[in-house]
Amino acid sequence: MSELLNNILFLPEAASTFAERVDMLHHFVVGTTMVMSAGVGLAALFMFFRYRRRLPAQATEYVVPTLKTEFLFVSVPLVFFLAWFGIGFRDFTWVTTPPKDAMDVYVMGKQWMWKFAYPEGPNGVNVLHVPANRPVRLLITSRDVLHSFYVPAFRIKQDALPGRYTQIWFEATKPGTYQVLCTEYCGLSHSKMLAEVVVLPQEEYDVWIKDQRRGRLQDRQDALADTSLVPPVARMVEQGQVLAGSEGCLKCHSVDGSKHIGPTFLGMFDRVEKLDDGQDIRVDEAYITQSMMDPGAHLVAGYQNVMPTYQGKLQGPETAAIVEYIKSLRTPNVREGASEGPAYDAIQ
């Protein structure tokens, strides 16, 4: 029955739990509308014929509705409309409130492509892999203008706002490949901003993501290209803290302000340091990154050039995470610095 209705209505395949709910309400609304409109229409047609004009200047009776009729005119539509609204709003609340155990994926719209990133990697362009039968929360952002992430088969859609996140979630029910479309007009190639969601069974998904993470280590270039997709700061800070421990930074750099082999991380970011060649430098992301890759380039006065280079040992996102961690150790009196979080690009 519902299959047939879906075909008549040209609805695409329903492949998420939300799609099932939406379609149910859709059928209810369309069904009632058709029945009631047919009723009104037939009544009208009947009366057009029954009360056709017989004399050119025919006089008619003066008819006014009774209070009961008027009440009926108001209450019947009101009851139906509110019932539909009740169901619809329940479902809407459901789809905008992700369950706690949902898996996060970051989605970024960019003229004219979609980028996807998992908190622990990997990143990808225009293809999103998700496991079936597991809630997935999409945190959607944009780098330039408004976009809108739309998967017809899942019946979900959410605008991407530049520089901030919106969220929506879904639980795919059938493995397969589904199209993603952009539905917020975003410029010249708006209609070419297509992507795919590949829904894999859980086991295949696990294999896939393991492969991806291994492959990613070998393919640094790819990882570098995708660093533009930064997860939110808080998560990066956590990663950075773990990395600073595991990569050995904390053997030489303290985080409590005490002097060690290297300068302390506490309050380092945005501090003006005196270099050994007498110049001043403001510690920013560029300087920190450079110091990791080529530690001897600019030495802070009073420290030895003993730090090994991390060139090739750290991935782009890992470097960024450590920078984020250092930034998080600012002392409170330092002014709020340059931007992080969802980045925002110029439109040219």
Added chain:
Amino acid sequence: MQSSASTADGTVAPVPRLAMHFASLEVQNHAARLGMWLFLATEILLFAGLFICYGCYRFLFPEAWAASSRSLDLTMGTVNTIVLITSSLTAALAVHYAKEGKNRMVAIQIFLTLLMAVGFLVIKYFEYSHKFHIGTLPGRYYFYEGIQLPGAPMYFTVYFCATALHGLHVIIGMVVLTFSMVRALRRADFGPNNYTMVELGSMYWHLVDLVWIFLFPMLYLV
């Protein structure tokens, strides 16, 4: 408003001419006032757009708002408020004298109003030039180092949009009032039955005042 204030050309009419499509003079004046109120309602909604931008961003960035509003010159703002309220008084008095047919007094009161309007704009000019100097400017033009809170440039975007739009209304109001003044001097035909033109011009001026009465605490006293 223009149509209702019309008179027969050339001759000095003791009472205003009734446009042929109105039933009576009372109705004509009523229509003129109602039209003016409707027009003022559109003006209120025009400013409402900016008030909403103000409200939303104030809600989001309260600290930046407080800090930025303190960077304004409260003395100048207060003086400007007093100037504008006083000009509203003279505009109201102009209507008062128009009803009594004292055309000379009408002209004097409107002239005083215009004088204060110019004063308002001059003070505003000094405030603006100070802001251009220190860099508390909208959006990407902002270069003031004193306030480094997110939202501060937004405050000045709202500030400049609101005060510029208000300033534009001051200028339009001056033009409208000038017409009444010239007529009070040239034709001197305002009287108990014929003061609609002054009344409507003065209503417009009061609206300009009204908007400033709200802009002043919103911008200077957050």
Added chain:
Amino acid sequence: MTPSSSIASPGAAPAHDEHHDHPNYLVDGTTIKSWLLTVDHKRIGLMFLFWVLLFFLVGGIFAMLIRLELLTPGPTIMDAMTYNRTFTLHGLVMIFLFMIPAIPAVFGNFMLPLMLGAKDVAFPRLNLLSLYIYLGGAMLALWGMLNGGLDTGWTFYAPYSTHTTTTVAPVLFGAFIIGFSSIVTGINFIVTVHTMRAPGITWFKMPLFVWAIYATSCIQVLATPVIGLLLVLVTVENLFGFGMFDPARGGDPVLFQHLFWFYSHPAVYIMVLPAFGVMSEIVASFSRKNIFGYRAVAYSSLGIAFVGFFAWGHHMFVSGQSTFVGGLFGVLTMLVGVFTAIKVFNWVGTVYKGAVDFKTPFAYFCGFLFFTVFGGMTGIALGTVSLDVPWHDTYFVVAHFHFIMVGATIMAFLAALHYWFPKMFGRTYHEGWGLVSAALIILGFNATFIPQFLLGNNGMPRRYYEYPERFQALNVASTAGASLLAFGFVIIACYLTYALFYGRAAGKNPWRSKGYEWLTESPPPTHNFVGPQPTYPEEPHFYVDPKKAEVPDAV
């Protein structure tokens, strides 16, 4: 209060009062200047009719170009940039230059004073000014369109509109100027209704068309300033970059949408409420019945005007707006639906025990009923929050608003044009061609937009230059329907132009209607009434046999 006392005042219409034959307004003064500088509401209405039809043609050509481009999944007749500009201009021309002034400025201007027993609108010169403001704004906007044209969509959402390199400023500023025209017309009509009603016409004896125009004017006056401000802000933003809605500077693009839809949602009612008014007149006139539930229809116009203001957020369910506010807007949307339903039931009820004469305007009434019911019900469906999630910004929405906003309004516009053609020009058109073209247009409209409903269900987003191949069949169907529609309009243009010059003389009241506007001559003389002003003892559309008539106290 007698008409003679007010006519006695000299000066305003120097020459006319000396004529004893009282020429009708069309021939009273034949110079170009007498038209261009007229303050007669009927002539201004006709000039509006001319321009509005011209811009309808322009918008229609854009529409046909869009449909042709969408015949194939890839590029068909233009490149992507041209296509983006075309649909933007289609929207802007149709909304700001055609739909908004279509019924109020043409038929409202012409009929409102006639229906109120007034000699003119309250501010005739402002009325003329409104025409020239409209033309000025239109010229500026057209100049901008020819010098590059903008590609933002008619919604010009920030931040795209503030950053695009196309010509945004002149077009948006043109729209801003046109807004003034709309405001002036609105103020004029409200004041006219309040102060110019003839003795005997109380609030609840006003024709329902007047009620609808009154409600429309309220919306125009209260909503237009907000879009005016927003247009200026976007223009300034585009030129100077103040950052009001720039996300990089803490600006909120969703706030832009709130302000935008605060006007643009009520604007939908500016387009459709006058259509409701026209249809109330026509159904009463052609079934020779008083309107069933007159007060309910009148109040529901005001209700739509008021509640319609606070339903704007249903355009923003997936924009990042909060879930709670989404629900609030959803409920209010349902209320608008209820008001519309009241009207529909009462129109159908009017036919009950009536005497239906199935003439061209009544054929359009049937089409109108169909489009209003389905346009309205799809609107309700879109308002049930969760269904809007997949439908938002797809062709379903496009089809929905074309049904309610365009379908219903075009039906009413054409119905009004046919119904009041004898009143305006004193001639009649060919009834047979009228029915044929009405059938063609209703069919063509359905054939154009029903496939678009299905396209939307199937998931095709709007504003797509190229589309996946699975959408092609329905797009071809839609284009075919659009051709049928265009053909219907060509027929109308032909026989109405013919009727304008060679049509039979209509006589004073060819429909034997008892609407107030038919109490005067057709076409009316310059100041609407000759000799003593008609009196209005009966309510409009009172068709009870005078012998049996007890003046009813109900309603």
Added chain:
Amino acid sequence: MAIANESRQEAHNMEEHHGAGRYWLIWGVLLVLTLVTVITGRMHLPSFGLVLALVIATVKGTLVTLYFMHLIDHRGANRLVFSVSILFVLLMLAVPLLDLGTRFRGSNPPGSQYSDLQPPDIGANVKEGRFGGGVRSHGSHEQSEGH
């Protein structure tokens, strides 16, 4: 004929001539209120400062509309028009505020009190650029990783 009565009533009210003293009195009250609002404004009252300022402004605005603009002598439609426009402003303000307050926090402008995201650079102290600090610093970030 209700409307004709309304016109006449209004004309009658407007004819009733008050002395100029009323305007001077209102002016005095307005000046006093201005001083009050400036003084309380300078105290930077923590939570209700803006509210108090707006209440005073409303009182001042009411005085101006009622007496300077003679709304107190007008009836019916004029009052309705004015109050409806004020009502619309309030409702129009309330809804976006409600939206900002109840939205998913991540969707609010970064750096605002309703967002956890870090603010973009506000553009002070840097070279002027159309797109400001956010992009610029991000660009340098990417470059630095290219080492």
